[in-house]
Amino acid sequence: MLVELGLVEQRYEAVREVLDGASVTAVARRYGVARQTLHQWLRRYGDGNGLGGLADRSSRPASCPHQMPAVVEARVVAMRAAHPAWGPSTILWHLEREGFSPVPGRSSVYRALVRHGLVAAEKRRRKRSDYRRWERGRSMELWQMDIVGRFYLADGTELSAVTGIDDHSRFCVSARLVVRATARPVCEALALAMRAHGVPEAILTDNGKVFTARFGRGPGPVLFDRICAENGVRHLLTAPYSPTTTGKVERFHKTLRAGWGRPNERVFATLAQAQASLDAWVLEYNTARPHQSIGNRPPIERFALVAGPVPVLEVDESDTAPARVSTRSRQDRPAGVSRWVDQHGQISLAGFSYRAGPTFAGEHVEVVVVAGVVEIWHHGVLVASHAQRLRADQLDRLQRPERAPLTRRARDATAGLTVTRIADGDGVVSFAATPYRAGRAWARCNIDVTIVAGSVQLSVDGKVIRVHSIRHDRARELGAFANPKGRPRRTKPA
Numbered sequence: 001m002l003v004e005l006g007l008v009e010q011r012y013e014a015v016r017e018v019l020d021g022a023s024v025t026a027v028a029r030r031y032g033v034a035r036q037t038l039h040q041w042l043r044r045y046g047d048g049n050g051l052g053g054l055a056d057r058s059s060r061p062a063s064c065p066h067q068m069p070a071v072v073e074a075r076v077v078a079m080r081a082a083h084p085a086w087g088p089s090t091i092l093w094h095l096e097r098e099g100f101s102p103v104p105g106r107s108s109v110y111r112a113l114v115r116h117g118l119v120a121a122e123k124r125r126r127k128r129s130d131y132r133r134w135e136r137g138r139s140m141e142l143w144q145m146d147i148v149g150r151f152y153l154a155d156g157t158e159l160s161a162v163t164g165i166d167d168h169s170r171f172c173v174s175a176r177l178v179v180r181a182t183a184r185p186v187c188e189a190l191a192l193a194m195r196a197h198g199v200p201e202a203i204l205t206d207n208g209k210v211f212t213a214r215f216g217r218g219p220g221p222v223l224f225d226r227i228c229a230e231n232g233v234r235h236l237l238t239a240p241y242s243p244t245t246t247g248k249v250e251r252f253h254k255t256l257r258a259g260w261g262r263p264n265e266r267v268f269a270t271l272a273q274a275q276a277s278l279d280a281w282v283l284e285y286n287t288a289r290p291h292q293s294i295g296n297r298p299p300i301e302r303f304a305l306v307a308g309p310v311p312v313l314e315v316d317e318s319d320t321a322p323a324r325v326s327t328r329s330r331q332d333r334p335a336g337v338s339r340w341v342d343q344h345g346q347i348s349l350a351g352f353s354y355r356a357g358p359t360f361a362g363e364h365v366e367v368v369v370v371a372g373v374v375e376i377w378h379h380g381v382l383v384a385s386h387a388q389r390l391r392a393d394q395l396d397r398l399q400r401p402e403r404a405p406l407t408r409r410a411r412d413a414t415a416g417l418t419v420t421r422i423a424d425g426d427g428v429v430s431f432a433a434t435p436y437r438a439g440r441a442w443a444r445c446n447i448d449v450t451i452v453a454g455s456v457q458l459s460v461d462g463k464v465i466r467v468h469s470i471r472h473d474r475a476r477e478l479g480a481f482a483n484p485k486g487r488p489r490r491t492k493p494a
Contacts, residue, residue: 011054014038015045068104073112075100080118085258088113093290135168138385139303142167142236143200144249145174145190147181147208151261154269161278162189165252167204169302170291172252173197175282177275183223186210190227202234204246212237255285336368336377340439340466349374352389362427362439364465418450419481431456432480434472438465451477 014031018024018038028038044053068076072095079091086094088109096103104112113119136142145164152158160181164174173196176189190203205211205224213222214237221229228235238245260281268274286303290296339347345358349367356365356376366377369388376384421429427440431449438447438458442465450457451470458466 007056008051008054011041012045012051015041015054018042068108068112072100072104076109076112077116077118080113080116084263085255089292089296090290093296137168138382139166139169139171140198140200141202143173143193143203144246145203145205145211146246146249146253147186147210148253148256149181151177151274152266153271153274154266156266159271159274161256162186163249163252163256164190164193164203165249166200166299166303167248169299170248170252170294171197171299171303172282172286175256175278177271177278179271181210183210187223187227190224194231199231200233202236203228204236204238206238206243206246207240211235215240256281259285336366336375339365339367341365347376354384354386356384362437364439364441417481418448420446421449423447429458432472432476436466436468436471 010031014027014033015038017027019042024035024038028035031038041054045051047053075095075098076091079086079094083090088106091109092103092106095109110119114121143164144167145162147160147162149158149160151161157179159177159179162174162176162178162181162185163172165172174189174193176185176192178185178189207214209216210222211224212235213225216222225235227233243250260278264274264277268277285299287298287300289298291299294302337349339349341347341356341360341363343361345356345361346353347356347365347367348354349369354367354374354376356378360378360383363378365383368375368377372388374386374388375382376386419431421431423429423438423442423445425443427438427443428435429438429447429449430436436449436456436458438445442460445460447465448459450459452467454470456468456470456472457464458468
């Protein structure tokens with residue numbers, strides 16, 4: 001009769017065979033285990049544990065050197081209990097500020113919150129790389145505005161908030177509570193934001209009736225559109241059913257509801273009390289709260305880099321009169337230095353690289369430094385702005401009085417055998433069947449091409465505009481110099 005042996009009994013039989021003189025290799029082969037496993041059974045059996053030593057044991061390590069200390073975990077739990085809207089990243093930022101070392105990872109903080117039942121474990125959402133992210137290059141270039149509701153007073157009155165954030169800095173420019181989000185209250189919120197922070201270049205909204213007459217029955221334009229047009233603001237609209245286009249202000253709504261809406265639901269008796277509390281929350285959001293998408297810095301640090309003149313906005317009480325903005329005259333920007341944008345869209349200034357964009361590769365730009373901001377101008381248009389970077393031995397420049405930057409004079413062209421070529425629409429000339437780029441600024445212009453040592457010199461009116469290393473076949477130079485004005489143009493027969 002066959003008898004089924006348990007796992008411990010089988011291990012015991014193997015151990016007993018070895019103790020009776022059998023070979024470890026032969027017994028291990030017969031039982032289908034490694035020799036090391038059989039030696040482990042022998043060691044555990046011989047430690048005085050007997051049959052109990054042959055039972056399965058937990059593989060959990062006795063200790064974990066990198067486990068979060070109990071003090072840090074208690075502080076994480078206390079932070080979450082005091083601020084239910086704080087997530088793992090925000091808690092981690094505050095732990096760094098409080099001087100905890102070493103600081104645990106974000107996933108460790110998340111697992112600690114799950115263990116204590118402070119957050120519910122959720123399935124991992126889509127990766128950030130799956131989304132197409134975009135951001136304007138500087139503050140006041142674009143505002144995103146929207147309306148969010150379902151905020152309640154103590155008597156059950158529902159309020160809505162007219163919200164707006166700066167696309168580049170995430171600075172909240174508007175958070176105005178209204179009883180009814182009709183055209184007049186929404187436009188008054190826009191006027192208040194413009195009076196406090198200035199006039200943006202563009203405003204992005206959805207297709208709500210208070211923002212546009214795009215899908216309305218009326219002839220239009222609505223008051224919001226008229227205010228934008230009168231003040232020179234481009235009003236951009238999202239595609240229908242595309243809330244991700246205004247994703248930044250939608251994400252702000254989630255933060256607003258978690259950080260201020262839920263804790264203060266049905267708490268305030270009047271609209272004025274609720275607005276005062278909201279203003280205090282917005283002040284903390286702009287000046288103290290870290291924002292993950294801008295490197296865990298408060299939004300005001302980005303927004304203040306290009307702070308301009310404060311306008312004075314006046315709104316007429318009639319629905320037909322648009323708002324007018326009067327601003328102080330902008331002083332002419334100081335003279336800058338000239339730079340060529342390399343093939344990667346970068347320029348070099350004081351040993352640091354700044355991005356202008358691949359669109360301007362090979363183009364001539366002007367670089368101006370104003371109050372710690374590096375501005376890159378192309379044909380009078382500001383194309384990029386960056387915070388100025390300095391080395392450790394240059395930090396004293398921040399305390400030096402500003403002086404007028406030196407203007408560089410283009411050097412004279414070196415004399416030599418020269419031919420003239422006409423640049424094409426992309427600013428490229430052809431010499432010895434090889435293209436050489438001069439830049440789009442010189443498109444359709446006559447450019448002098450000179451061979452100087454081992455380089456090709458391009459000049460206009462005796463001033464050097466570009467120098468390239470020789471890439472053409474030197475044997476073809478004779479034919480190129482034989483046509484100093486280029487090949488004669490073919491004339492079409494009449």
